[in-house]
Amino acid sequence: MMQKYDAIVVGSGITGGWAAKELCERGLKTLLLERGRDLKHGDYPTAQSDSWDLPNGGKLTREELEHYPVQRRSGYLDQPTRHLWVHDNEHPYHEESGFDWIRGNHVGGRSLTWGRQVYRWSDLDFEANAKEGIGVDWPIRYKDLAPWYDYVEKFIGVSGKSEGLQHLPDGSFLPAMEMNCIETYLTEQIREKYTDRIVTIGRVANLTMPHLGRGTCQYRDRCIRGCPFGAYFSSQSSTLPAAFATGLLDLRPHSVVKKIIFDEGSELAKGVRIIDAETMEEEVFESDLIFLNASTLATAQILLQSKSNRFPNGLGNDSGQLGKNLMDHHCYAGAQGQSDLFPDKYYKGRRANGIYVPRFRNTNAATTTGKYKRGFAYQGAGAREGWSRSIPEARFGAKFKEAALRPGKWTLGLIGFGECLPYENNQISLHPSKKDGFGLPQISIDMRWQENELAMRADMMTDAQEMLEKAGFKNIRTFDQGKNPGSGIHEMGTARMGKSAETSVLNAHNQMHGVRNVFVTDGACMTSSACQNPSLTYMALTVRAVSYAVDLWSKKALQ
Amino acid sequence: MNRREHLKQTIFAMTGLSLSMGLIEFFEGCSSGSLPEIKTIGKEELDFLDELAEIIIPQTDTIGAKGIGAAAKILAYIENNMEVPIQEDFRNGLLFWKNSYDKQFTGPLHQRSEEEKHLLMDSIANQASTNKDPYHTPFFPMLKGFVMLAYFTSEEVGKKVLAFDPNPGTFISCIDIDEHTRQWTI
Numbered sequence: 029m030m031q032k033y034d035a036i037v038v039g040s041g042i043t044g045g046w047a048a049k050e051l052c053e054r055g056l057k058t059l060l061l062e063r064g065r066d067l068k069h070g071d072y073p074t075a076q077s078d079s080w081d082l083p084n085g086g087k088l089t090r091e092e093l094e095h096y097p098v099q100r101r102s103g104y105l106d107q108p109t110r111h112l113w114v115h116d117n118e119h120p121y122h123e124e125s126g127f128d129w130i131r132g133n134h135v136g137g138r139s140l141t142w143g144r145q146v147y148r149w150s151d152l153d154f155e156a157n158a159k160e161g162i163g164v165d166w167p168i169r170y171k172d173l174a175p176w177y178d179y180v181e182k183f184i185g186v187s188g189k190s191e192g193l194q195h196l197p198d199g200s201f202l203p204a205m206e207m208n209c210i211e212t213y214l215t216e217q218i219r220e221k222y223t224d225r226i227v228t229i230g231r232v233a234n235l236t237m238p239h240l241g242r243g244t245c246q247y248r249d250r251c252i253r254g255c256p257f258g259a260y261f262s263s264q265s266s267t268l269p270a271a272f273a274t275g276l277l278d279l280r281p282h283s284v285v286k287k288i289i290f291d292e293g294s295e296l297a298k299g300v301r302i303i304d305a306e307t308m309e310e311e312v313f314e315s316d317l318i319f320l321n322a323s324t325l326a327t328a329q330i331l332l333q334s335k336s337n338r339f340p341n342g343l344g345n346d347s348g349q350l351g352k353n354l355m356d357h358h359c360y361a362g363a364q365g366q367s368d369l370f371p372d373k374y375y376k377g378r379r380a381n382g383i384y385v386p387r388f389r390n391t392n393a394a395t396t397t398g399k400y401k402r403g404f405a406y407q408g409a410g411a412r413e414g415w416s417r418s419i420p421e422a423r424f425g426a427k428f429k430e431a432a433l434r435p436g437k438w439t440l441g442l443i444g445f446g447e448c449l450p451y452e453n454n455q456i457s458l459h460p461s462k463k464d465g466f467g468l469p470q471i472s473i474d475m476r477w478q479e480n481e482l483a484m485r486a487d488m489m490t491d492a493q494e495m496l497e498k499a500g501f502k503n504i505r506t507f508d509q510g511k512n513p514g515s516g517i518h519e520m521g522t523a524r525m526g527k528s529a530e531t532s533v534l535n536a537h538n539q540m541h542g543v544r545n546v547f548v549t550d551g552a553c554m555t556s557s558a559c560q561n562p563s564l565t566y567m568a569l570t571v572r573a574v575s576y577a578v579d580l581w582s583k584k585a586l587q
Numbered sequence: 588m589n590r591r592e593h594l595k596q597t598i599f600a601m602t603g604l605s606l607s608m609g610l611i612e613f614f615e616g617c618s619s620g621s622l623p624e625i626k627t628i629g630k631e632e633l634d635f636l637d638e639l640a641e642i643i644i645p646q647t648d649t650i651g652a653k654g655i656g657a658a659a660k661i662l663a664y665i666e667n668n669m670e671v672p673i674q675e676d677f678r679n680g681l682l683f684w685k686n687s688y689d690k691q692f693t694g695p696l697h698q699r700s701e702e703e704k705h706l707l708m709d710s711i712a713n714q715a716s717t718n719k720d721p722y723h724t725p726f727f728p729m730l731k732g733f734v735m736l737a738y739f740t741s742e743e744v745g746k747k748v749l750a751f752d753p754n755p756g757t758f759i760s761c762i763d764i765d766e767h768t769r770q771w772t773i
């Protein structure tokens with residue numbers, strides 16, 4: 029028997045969890061489809077493991093690593109988290125150029141492993157495409173999103189400090205985490221020596237006080253393994269419990285959404301076709317509304333697979349833009365240095381957060397550089413070096429041991445997160461012959477950093493170097509690891525929002541121009557990439573879109 | 588400066604030790620020696636590795652590398668985690684130094700004087716610093732890295748030697764410490 033819902037949400041990660049919560053809380057009987065296994069809140073087997081509880085000092089064996097030729101490129105893969113990353117050989121894709129697709133397919137998606145840094149965007153970001161004639165104009169401005177940022181922040185809990193910057197708007201913050209002495213020192217030095225930039229504590233979705241039934245962060249810095257205290261935002265700790273509490277949510281794991289079924293008569297989507305990953309049987313679920321939240325690349329893949337007479341090149345692809353304008357932040361360039369200051373100071377607790385230097389290039393006339401468009405922010409941290417600092421030394425013996433047991437010098441690093449422009453030729457498509465284990469076409473990804481990104485990277489190094497030099501740091505070393513696109517794990521674009529159906533896939537409410545009851549609110553919808561971590565913006569766009577969609581649905585305008 | 592003089596000065600710079608000419612000859616021989624015949628790692632080599640580890644991190648008022656069973660951990664780690672060329676480089680390095688040691692001394696390494704043990708480790712370190720072979724990883728940095736990994740990720744050290752606080756509960760951004768303060772276990 030066909031099963032009919034008011035709404036279907038595809039993907040249970042950061043944005044899918046939000047869509048499900050909002051739809052259920054607005055009274056819609058909702059089906060949440062997730063391709064991976066179920067993972068219940070609290071089922072975090074390594075959350076309390078110390079290094080000696082883990083085999084091989086916490087590192088993966090050669091045999092284990094063979095499952096993860098792509099995931100290992102991220103640097104996050106280790107024993108305590110290996111169950112949270114896909115086995116690449118079971119989730120193949122074609123790399124036309126090098127692209128790191130870093131992901132975990134299970135209930136909660138990457139809401140479990142994310143770094144929780146959350147920054148609002150501003151009109152500097154929303155207006156940039158229009159001002160510079162790049163890509164298409166965003167169909168929204170900051171004022172359209174501001175109340176939804178508030179709404180999301182109040183629910184997820186964001187600790188941070190208000191700074192009064194126009195281009196990095198303040199939010200509804202829980203008490204900020206503290207900086208350690210070297211970070212405070214850098215902050216003061218930058219305040220003294222620069223007028224165009226500041227250092228602030230990271231804005232992070234970790235709780236610094238009890239919040240909506242969730243516990244305070246215990247400062248263990250083990251978030252990436254899942255938090256038994258629910259002290260950071262994940263689908264498991266936050267949105268899914270709220271959605272289940274309504275009694276209106278059905279969660280169906282092991283459900284690989286294959287395509288969206290389009291009804292040529294009504295010009296609406298009727299439902300979705302899934303493959304049950306356990307039985308390999310196909311099933312169809314119908315609904316009035318569909319929210320696509322499978323994450324940027326997976327969502328574009330589903331849309332490209334959803335071909336019909338009306339949409340022979342993928343659902344809603346009248347503009348030909350579906351799959352194009354793929355973006356990511358380019359990171360892993362910056363500088364680090366040491367300091368001889370504060371030899372008698374240390375800290376207690378492992379703060380799962382760092383410091384942040386908001387964008388300071390091309391923010392106004394005074395900071396404009398002709399070298400590249402847009403800009404970058406720094407994320408960083410100060411700490412005392414640990415025992416591994418002593419490995420390269422030739423020393424050994426009792427004196428060496430005593431020194432190695434003690435905290436090392438203060439060190440501070442700054443890593444740039446740079447904006448990537450939208451380019452049509454950075455794109456994904458369905459591979460003509462390669463298939464995955466479900467018989468579905470693999471996606472082929474072709475994305476390269478281009479001139480603007482490469483020019484920016486030089487500044488990402490030299491600006492950090494100069495800041496550290498001016499602040500009196502020593503042994504300063506710049507670095508540019510030049511990693512592949514995808515390594516920023518902020519992939520976005522491929523089904524952009526825009527004002528016109530001719531040049532974009534989605535309208536100002538994340539609704540498909542061509543198919544009124546389909547909404548895309550994950551990173552696929554992004555029209556530009558800014559340099560701030562994007563997930564907070566995805567969440568705000570999701571709740572805004574749900575509110576709009578449910579309004580239409582209640583008025584029976586989506587039938 | 589000839590090689591012998593260079594070796595003497597390097598070791599002096601690293602350790603502050605001045606060497607007798609006899610020992611210099613021994614170390615010089617080790618540094619330029621050839622690989623031993625193919626041999627697998629058995630109990631003797633395992634004990635030798637434990638002793639090398641103990642020279643790097645000796646027992647003081649706290650446990651040393653041998654006490655945490657460094658050699659067994661290292662060999663398991665290398666076998667499970669390292670690529671075959673690194674495994675081979677490590678094994679060859681270990682056998683080479685065991686062979687060199689056996690040529691010069693009879694009896695196990697732990698019976699040697701502190702000075703002799705140090706001179707052996709100095710020569711291992713010195714070989715690494717003068718080794719320019721781009722195709723093989725020098726033994727000393729591997730040895731030291733593995734010893735430290737085994738030591739600092741062990742339960743004994745994590746709980747009893749370092750400052751262990753699995754659930755800190757709060758973050759105190761700035762605390763006073765003195766020269767005896769140990770780093771936090773991670």
Ligand SMILES: Cc1cc2nc3c(=O)[nH]c(=O)nc-3n(C[C@H](O)[C@H](O)[C@H](O)COP(=O)(O)OP(=O)(O)OC[C@H]3O[C@@H](n4cnc5c(N)ncnc54)[C@H](O)[C@@H]3O)c2cc1C
Pocket residue numbers: 038039040041042043044045061062063064104130131132133134135136137138139141142143144145146283284285286321322323324326327330517518550551561562563564566
């Ligand atoms: C280590 C790391 C650090 C990060 N740090 C930050 C940060 O500090 N700040 C920030 O803003 N962002 C960060 N990110 C990025 C952030 O995790 C993503 O932007 C965010 O998770 C995207 O949300 P999403 O809902 O689109 O996708 P996901 O959270 O990835 O969830 C997508 C879900 O859809 C499911 N799915 C996929 N295909 C299908 C299908 N065909 N059928 C059914 N289900 C499907 C997947 O299994 C998955 O569960 C980080 C990511 C990682 C990995």
Ligand code: SF4
Pocket residue numbers: 234235244245246247248249250251252254255256257258259260380
């Ligand atoms: S550091 Fe805080 S939020 Fe992260 S896992 Fe530990 S208690 Fe949870």
